[in-house]
Structures are given as structure tokens and as C-alpha cells.
Amino acid sequence: MPSIDLETEAGRKEALRRMLTIRWFDETAGERFADGEIPGFVHLYIGEEAVGVGACAALEEDDYITSTHRGHGHCIAKGLDPKPMMAELYGKRDGYCNGKGGSMHIADVDAGMLGANGIVGAGPPLGTGAALTIDRKDEDRVALSFLGDGAVAQGQVHSAVNLAATWDLPVIFLVENNGYGEGTPADEQHNVENLSATAGAYNIPGITVDGMDVTAVNEAVSEARKRARDGKGPTFIEAETYRFHGHFEGDEELYREDDEVERWEARDPIDSFAERLMDRGELTDDGFEELTKEAKSTIEEALEYALDAEEPTPQEAYDDMFGADVPELTRFAQQVRADGGPDHDNGGER
Amino acid sequence: MASAGLEAEQTETMTVREAIRETLREELDRDEDVFLMGEDIATMGGVLDVTGDLHEQFGKDRVRDTPIGESGFMGAATGAAATGSRPVVELMFSDFIGVAMEQTMNQMAKMRYMFGGKTEMPVTVRTTEGGGMGAASQHSGTVHAWIAHFPGLMAVAPGTPAAAKGLLKSAIRSDDPVFFFENKMIYEQSGEVPTDEEFTIPLGEANVEREGSDVTVVATQRLVGESLSVADDLEGDTDVEVIDLRSLYPLDTDTIVESLNKTGRLVVADESPLSYGTHAEVVARAVENAFYSLDAPIQRVGVPDTHMPFSPPLEGEVLPGGEEVRDAIERIV
Ligand SMILES: Cc1ncc(C[n+]2csc(CCOP(=O)(O)OP(=O)(O)O)c2C)c(N)n1
Numbered sequence: 001m002p003s004i005d006l007e008t009e010a011g012r013k014e015a016l017r018r019m020l021t022i023r024w025f026d027e028t029a030g031e032r033f034a035d036g037e038i039p040g041f042v043h044l045y046i047g048e049e050a051v052g053v054g055a056c057a058a059l060e061e062d063d064y065i066t067s068t069h070r071g072h073g074h075c076i077a078k079g080l081d082p083k084p085m086m087a088e089l090y091g092k093r094d095g096y097c098n099g100k101g102g103s104m105h106i107a108d109v110d111a112g113m114l115g116a117n118g119i120v121g122a123g124p125p126l127g128t129g130a131a132l133t134i135d136r137k138d139e140d141r142v143a144l145s146f147l148g149d150g151a152v153a154q155g156q157v158h159s160a161v162n163l164a165a166t167w168d169l170p171v172i173f174l175v176e177n178n179g180y181g182e183g184t185p186a187d188e189q190h191n192v193e194n195l196s197a198t199a200g201a202y203n204i205p206g207i208t209v210d211g212m213d214v215t216a217v218n219e220a221v222s223e224a225r226k227r228a229r230d231g232k233g234p235t236f237i238e239a240e241t242y243r244f245h246g247h248f249e250g251d252e253e254l255y256r257e258d259d260e261v262e263r264w265e266a267r268d269p270i271d272s273f274a275e276r277l278m279d280r281g282e283l284t285d286d287g288f289e290e291l292t293k294e295a296k297s298t299i300e301e302a303l304e305y306a307l308d309a310e311e312p313t314p315q316e317a318y319d320d321m322f323g324a325d326v327p328e329l330t331r332f333a334q335q336v337r338a339d340g341g342p343d344h345d346n347g348g349e350r
Numbered sequence: 351m352a353s354a355g356l357e358a359e360q361t362e363t364m365t366v367r368e369a370i371r372e373t374l375r376e377e378l379d380r381d382e383d384v385f386l387m388g389e390d391i392a393t394m395g396g397v398l399d400v401t402g403d404l405h406e407q408f409g410k411d412r413v414r415d416t417p418i419g420e421s422g423f424m425g426a427a428t429g430a431a432a433t434g435s436r437p438v439v440e441l442m443f444s445d446f447i448g449v450a451m452e453q454t455m456n457q458m459a460k461m462r463y464m465f466g467g468k469t470e471m472p473v474t475v476r477t478t479e480g481g482g483m484g485a486a487s488q489h490s491g492t493v494h495a496w497i498a499h500f501p502g503l504m505a506v507a508p509g510t511p512a513a514a515k516g517l518l519k520s521a522i523r524s525d526d527p528v529f530f531f532e533n534k535m536i537y538e539q540s541g542e543v544p545t546d547e548e549f550t551i552p553l554g555e556a557n558v559e560r561e562g563s564d565v566t567v568v569a570t571q572r573l574v575g576e577s578l579s580v581a582d583d584l585e586g587d588t589d590v591e592v593i594d595l596r597s598l599y600p601l602d603t604d605t606i607v608e609s610l611n612k613t614g615r616l617v618v619a620d621e622s623p624l625s626y627g628t629h630a631e632v633v634a635r636a637v638e639n640a641f642y643s644l645d646a647p648i649q650r651v652g653v654p655d656t657h658m659p660f661s662p663p664l665e666g667e668v669l670p671g672g673e674e675v676r677d678a679i680e681r682i683v
Binding site: 091254 | 389397421422445446484486489655659663664668
């Protein structure tokens with residue numbers, strides 16, 4: 001059973017709800033970052049919601065995903081809780097990574113989310129690895145790796161696809177082609193028009209779908225999942241999409257024209273999906289309002305949770321490094337600097 | 351030899367960022383073989399705005415945007431350098447060296463040696479290091495000790511705008527691979543920079559930034575400035591000598607030893623993890639060469655063997671600064 005069944009009306013509403021939740025999570029994160037409350041970098045997923053939701057809806061709950069530096073949407077699509085997500089953005093102890101990771105590193109291994117990633121192209125080898133476990137243990141799961149168009153230039157991506165293809169591993173590679181790697185257009189980084197052509201080198205199916213259409217993404221991933229579960233190996237999918245915001249918040253976006261952004265915004269994946277549901281008589285304007293309100297209040301609650309959550313104490317900087325107790329780190333932690341540093345009872349005096 | 355000869359020369363006030371950009375401009379202008387490559391360095395001007403407008407002046411052949419493939423372009427720089435080009439690569443964040451480790455360690459570092467000296471490797475890798483931006487572990491590393499440790503690679507890390515200019519020129523003009531490590535928290539730091547287009551600082555030469563007689567602080571990058579402020583604060587009580595180490599490999603043992611013969615006390619302040627790194631090498635040189643001059647236990651100020659955490663209170667805990675340098679000085683004076 002896919003985690004959200006887009007064949008049913010309830011499933012379609014749930015998909016819309018998740019897309020709206022992602023949208024409001026990211027709108028809020030962007031505002032709070034601009035206000036200087038959130039440290040580091042924030043990369044928003046706004047505009048790309050149909051890809052994450054369409055893909056994760058086709059997965060079962062215990063399937064794995066790997067994500068990218070633009071991972072908030074993947075987390076919510078996979079069913080992670082916005083509260084500890086937001087708390088992580090604020091560096092709070094109750095965040096998914098105890099404040100160690102921030103926006104770019106949110107993870108919840110128990111929920112099958114193997115981490116957003118600050119390293120472009122690092123996810124696919126991890127997805128292949130998860131699929132290797134599935135294969136070795138004969139589990140009824142798959143792994144899906146999200147990656148950007150820019151990441152397709154990384155050697156490790158190709159190495160991972162080749163390995164997965166050679167061993168028929170149950171993994172899906174899903175490229176979110178939003179047209180740019182930071183400020184450099186995809187067509188200046190690749191010599192093929194469609195990145196799904198990559199699949200040809202590995203003799204696996206490669207398909208390009210409309211990434212603004214949640215159903216199209218969902219169908220492609222469902223098919224790929226079935227193939228993976230049938231022991232036929234990986235599929236390489238390219239979803240054509242667009243990010244409405246800059247590469248990171250604060251990006252001046254000198255590399256693209258306003259009318260290009262407007263053209264894509266006219267195809268907003270949330271609005272167009274909502275319109276389709278309205279055409280089918282499954283949603284009214286009021287219903288849409290209601291869902292939007294729910295999404296907003298979910299995120300407001302998450303924000304409150306994050307703001308109320310406690311900061312970690314400085315000593316926690318030394319936690320989580322190893323599973324083992326390492327005396328060196330314990331010593332560093334105990335000697336918190338105000339206490340006067342290392343003791344020299346072995347006699348430094350001359 | 352405070353700020354070697356700067357008094358005699360024409361200078362201009364510049365930030366570290368400007369010093370690097372203008373040096374790149376001068377070197378691109380001077381030598382047709384020099385070209386820049388890296389992610390988003392042309393149209394975008396670099397994510398930390400170091401290359402800025404250079405693509406407008408020199409065109410996109412000399413200032414090249416690469417795809418996001420560090421192993422590919424670091425290897426391509428290696429191949430280009432072996433065949434008569436002088437590439438200057440921008441590796442956006444130093445943590446990304448992980449992606450390009452093979453081409454760096456096994457090719458760039460070893461080619462000249464393995465080929466019996468029959469090839470040159472004039473490649474410069476500019477990359478940015480360090481915590482302080484809440485950028486979390488994969489964008490905050492200080493990895494210069496790895497590079498300095500590896501035979502066949504040189505590593506420099508300026509602590510002032512003038513050092514940035516002089517060292518970058520020497521790096522670009524060197525026929526050996528040189529990593530040029532820019533601490534991302536000092537781009538806005540300004541200072542006097544010689545305008546002379548031939549101003550170079552030899553690789554392997556530390557600089558006494560401030561003379562003192564009680565304790566030597568050997569510092570790098572951001573910690574140079576922090577140590578100088580501490581030295582100012584302590585003036586009257588403790589007379590602190592501050593050395594900008596500048597070159598990690600080759601390392602200027604003489605300047606350190608000379609200073610220790612005068613002060614007898616050493617603090618090493620560098621943002622690398624403490625174990626097996628930059629500090630250890632400086633301490634080893636001190637102990638080997640100035641053991642009988644030492645009057646107190648040597649102190650290390652660095653990152654206590656953790657990755658740089660995201661959360662501000664955690665990052666504040668592990669990131670060394672002036673306070674830690676001061677505590678270290680006070681422990682031994
Ligand atoms: C190994 C590595 N190189 C470079 C970067 C810097 N960087 C972060 S995101 C990004 C662009 C990625 O583009 P793409 O894969 O298309 O994803 P998108 O941002 O479009 O979602 C770059 C170059 C990085 N984080 N990791």
C-alpha cells in the first residue's frame with residue numbers, strides 16, 4: 001500500500017494537504033530567516049512540492065529516502081513532524097538532530113529519512129546502500145534518492161547508479177530538474193537535453209515527467225517502485241520543475257529573468273492540483289481555504305514549539321560523536337573553558 | 351620584522367576579499383596561462399563573492415563556471431597544470447575536498463614525484479574554511495591539516511589582507527600545487543595591502559605581527575586578529591608576541607624558534623581539530639628545536655575533536671576565539 005493513495009479522493013486531499021504544509025513550512029522558514037532568527041543557510045522547496053509529495057506518496061511508510069540540501073519538502077512528504085523540523089532550524093535540543101544539523105541535515109532514520117545533505121550528489125550512494133541492505137535482508141522495501149539537476153554532474157552519482165544497476169538493487173533515482181544549480185543554468189552544466197538520458201549509460205529505464213504535476217510524478221515512481229520490488233533494479237526519473245525562490249534565501253537571483261519566474265509561477269503545482277480537484281467536484285473554494293488554514297496552523301504550532309524549545313547546553317557539543325565513551329571528549333567537555341583549561345598537575349613548572 | 355617591509359611601500363586599505371580578488375585580477379592580467387575555474391564563480395561572482403566581476407573583464411574562458419563535479423574539475427585542473435596551464439580552482443567550501451580526494455591525493459600530489467620530477471604541477475586551489483556562520487558540519491570544516499600532512503601539497507592560510515595578496519601571488523606563480531585556505535569569517539577584515547604588483551610573500555615564511563617578550567602566540571587565520579586584540583588588552587601586564595603562521599607547509603620553524611628563545615612560552619591557536627593536526631606539528635617543531643627555552647607547558651587552542659555543530663550555543667562552545675587564547679596565555683604566564 002502506498003503511503004498516500006492518489007487513486008482515492010481522501011488520498012488526493014492528503015496529498016494536497018502535504019503540499020500546502022510544505023509551502024507554509026517554507027514560507028515561514030524564509031520569513032524567519034530573513035528576520036535573522038534562523039542561522040546558517042536556508043534553501044526553500046517552494047514550487048517543487050509536487051515532486052516530493054508525488055514521489056513519497058508512491059512509497060510505503062517503511063521505504064527509505066535520501067534527500068538534498070533542499071530537504072524540508074522531502075521530510076514533510078515522507079511524513080516527518082514539522083515541530084522537531086522547525087526546532088532543528090532554530091538549533092534547538094528537541095530538533096530532529098539535537099541542534100547539530102540545522103536546515104541542511106534534517107534526518108529521521110526511524111521514519112526512513114536518511115538525511116538531507118549538504119554535499120551535492122551524496123544521497124544516491126547512500127540510497128544504493130540502503131537498497132543493498134534491503135536486498136541482502138530480503139526486505140519488502142525500496143529506497144529513493146532525490147537529487148538536483150546539478151548533482152547529476154557528480155562522479156559519485158554515476159558510480160552509485162552503475163552499482164545499483166549492475167546489482168539490480170531496489171532503488172529509484174529521482175532528479176528534480178529545476179533548471180539551475182545555484183546560479184548556473186542546467187544547460188551549461190550538462191550536454192544532454194533530458195537528464196533522464198543518463199539512464200542509457202546504465203541500461204536502466206530513464207524517463208522524464210512533468211514535475212509540476214503530482215499525479216505524473218506519482219505514477220512514475222509507483223511504476224519504478226513496482227519494478228524495483230520485482231527485482232528488476234533501479235529506475236532513473238527526471239521531474240521537470242522550478243524553484244520559485246532563489247537558490248538560498250538572500251540570493252539576489254541575478255541569473256534569471258522575472259518573466260521566467262512568472263511563467264513557472266503560473267503553473268503553481270498546488271493551485272493546479274487544487275483546480276483539478278475542483279473540476280472533479282472533490283474540492284470547493286471553501287475546502288481549499290480550510291486545508292490552507294489547517295496547514296498554516298500546523299506550521300504555527302511548529303513554530304511555537306520551536307520557539308519554546310530549549311537551547312542545547314554548550315556541553316552537548318561533545319555528545320553524539322561516537323557511540324563509545326571517548327575519554328578525550330569527556331575531558332574536553334569537563335574542561336569547559338571557563339574552568340581553566342587542561343590541568344597541569346603533571347608539573348609544568350621548572 | 352614586523353609586517354615585513356610594509357612601511358617602505360605604497361599601500362591601500364582593502365578587505366581580505368578585495369585583496370584576493372585584486373590579486374586574481376593582476377595575475378590573470380599578467381599571465382595568459384592563468385585561468386580560474388569553479389562552481390558559480392563567473393555569472394554569480396562566487397557564492398562568497400570573491401571572484402565578483404572578473405568574468406566581465408576576462409571573459410568566460412578565463413573565468414570558468416564548472417558543473418558541480420569536484421572530482422572532475424579538480425582532476426581536470428591537475429591534468430591542465432601538468433600540460434602547461436596554470437589553473438586556479440575555487441573549491442567552494444573546503445569540506446567538499448572529500449568529493450575530490452582521489453584526484454587531489456593520488457594524482458595532483460604524486461604526479462611530479464612518481465614521474466621522476468618530469469612534470470610540473472602549477473595548480474592553486476582556493477577554498478574557504480571555518481565555523482562561525484551556523485553553516486553546520488558539512489560547510490564549516492577546517493581541513494588544512496589534512497592537506498599540509500600530505501606529501502607533495504603545499505598549504506597556506508593568510509591571517510591578514512596583505513598576507514592574502516602576497517601568498518596568493520606566490521601560490522599562483524609556484525610550479526607546485528598550493529592550497530590557499532581562506533577563513534570565511536575574515537573576508538570583511540581590512541588592512542593595508544601593498545599595491546605593488548610584484549609583492550609576494552615566500553611560501554614558508556611566518557610573520558611576527560606584534561613583538562613581545564613574555565609569551566609567543568602562533569596563530570592562523572581568524573585567530574591572528576583575535577590574538578592581536580588579546581595582546582593589546584594584556585598590554586602592561588603581559589607582553590605578547592603574535593606570529594601569523596601563514597604557511598602550514600612548508601612551515602617556518604626558524605621564526606617560531608627565534609621567538610621562543612626570547613619568550614620561553616608558547617600558545618598555538620588554530621581552528622583545526624586538536625588531535626593530530628596543525629597544533630601538533632607546531633608543538634613538535636618547538637619541542638625539537640627549542641626544548642631548553644621552554645619555561646611552561648605549551649598550550650593549544652583549537653576545536654576539541656568535534657565537527658562544527660549547527661546550533662549557535664554549540665558552535666560557540668567549540669569555536670575557539672580570543673577568550674580561549676587569553677585563558678591559554680594566563681594559564682602559563
Ligand atoms: C559537493 C558540493 N559541491 C558544491 C556544493 C554547493 N552547492 C550547494 S547546492 C548547489 C547547487 C545544487 O544544484 P542542484 O543539484 O541542481 O540542486 P538545486 O539547488 O537546484 O535543488 C551547490 C553547487 C555543495 N553543497 N556540495
